[in-house]
Amino acid sequence: MGLGKNKITGETKIPRHIAIIMDGNGRWAKRRFMPRSYGHKQGMERMIGLMERAFALGVDYITVYALSTENLKRPQEELEGLFNLFRNHFKEYMARICARGVRLRAVGDVSLLPDDVQRILRQSEEDTAHFEGKGINVAVAYGSRNEIVHAVNAAVEKGEKVTEESFSRLLYTADSPDPDLIIRTGKEVRLSNFLLYQAAYAELYFTDKMFPDFSDKELDKAIVEFSRRTRRFGKTDEQIEKKK
Ligand code: IPE
Ligand code: IPE
Ligand code: MG
Secondary structure, three states, X not given: OOOOOOXXXXXXXXXXXXXXXXXXXXXXXXXXXXXXXXXXXXXXXXXXXXXXXXXXXXXXXXXXXXXXXXXXXOOHHHHHHHHHHHHHHHHHHHXXXXXXXXXXXXXXXXHHOOHHHHXXXXXXXXXXXXXXXXXXXXXXXXXXXXXHHHHHHHHHHHOOOOOHHHHHOOOOOOOOOOOOEEXXXXXXXXXXXXXXXXXXXXXXXXOXXXXXHOOHHHHHHHHHHHHHOOOOOXXXXXXXXXXX
């Protein structure tokens, strides 16, 4: 393996929008004989570090899968631990990132969350609403099927037929471009109800690393791998070459 193989250089194509399925916090903690909540705390801190790295590299949008609609069926004790992270740390951590001019959005059915957690998310959205061009989507109480059904019902209520573009604007992620790169940590090779519509042409990257171990270097590696791939969007290599 050549030295610098996974280094980002001026030639590296940087994805505009990276979405991350932050999986493996629980197993990471279990291996250390620690409670799952400890893994979630470490995961949240790692996420902040990764966001800083990604924005420094020129990424414009980051979507983080923090809690799925299905995760809401986990034991109450684990859920309370997760909500406490939002209560105690979310604002401070996010303020640090958003100070760079990043707009925060909570994407998901936020009404399923406790009232005070909803308020924290809404407040962060309001505080950053004036920023344009860079964004963080925090997917909480998020499920792609729920999102699609919600969008279909919104279209039916309006009584209008949709196009691919107008439908995108009915999704929770309306204001972000489609993800270019979706990273999943934690060894599983599946999407678990994440961005099913938006992921149509995303490059997928799976790693065995548990999320708290997904270092800045690992992120760089994923981006370098993304940069090496040929995105054809259904066309031939010759057509792609001609466009260059
Ligand atoms: C992902 O980590 C974070 C959430 C789903 C909240 P997990 O909690 O799923 O961790 P594992 O998969 O059990 O290791
Ligand atoms: C996906 O992880 C959801 C998040 C990372 C928030 P899960 O741990 O819930 O996924 P499954 O159940 O293994 O598919
Ligand atoms: Mg998991």
